[in-house]
Amino acid sequence: MTKLTVRKIGNSFGVILPQETLSQLNVSEGDTLALVRNGNDFVLTKRDAQFDRAMEIVEEGMRRYHNTLTELAK
Numbered sequence: 500m501t502k503l504t505v506r507k508i509g510n511s512f513g514v515i516l517p518q519e520t521l522s523q524l525n526v527s528e529g530d531t532l533a534l535v536r537n538g539n540d541f542v543l544t545k546r547d548a549q550f551d552r553a554m555e556i557v558e559e560g561m562r563r564y565h566n567t568l569t570e571l572a573k
Contacts (some may be wrong), residue, residue: 503514516524524545528531531546561568 501517501520503516505512505514521527522537524532524543527547531548533544535542536546
């Protein structure tokens with residue numbers, strides 16, 4: 500387990516990730532991370548741009564065909 504310290508950065512707060520953690524997450528400067536709640540815990544993962552785009556398309560389809568999907572679910 501890696502211990503991180505929360506620090507004030509401008510008007511926000513942040514943590515500095517050690518190089519070992521960055522290597523394990525396979526991330527570098529400019530990459531996007533996701534902090535996901537898992538029960539009482541949180542998981543930090545690298546975002547996948549291709550997956551994010553696919554989810555946008557699915558969500559748009561769900562909005563567009565909401566009534567149809569609701570009827571099909573009956």
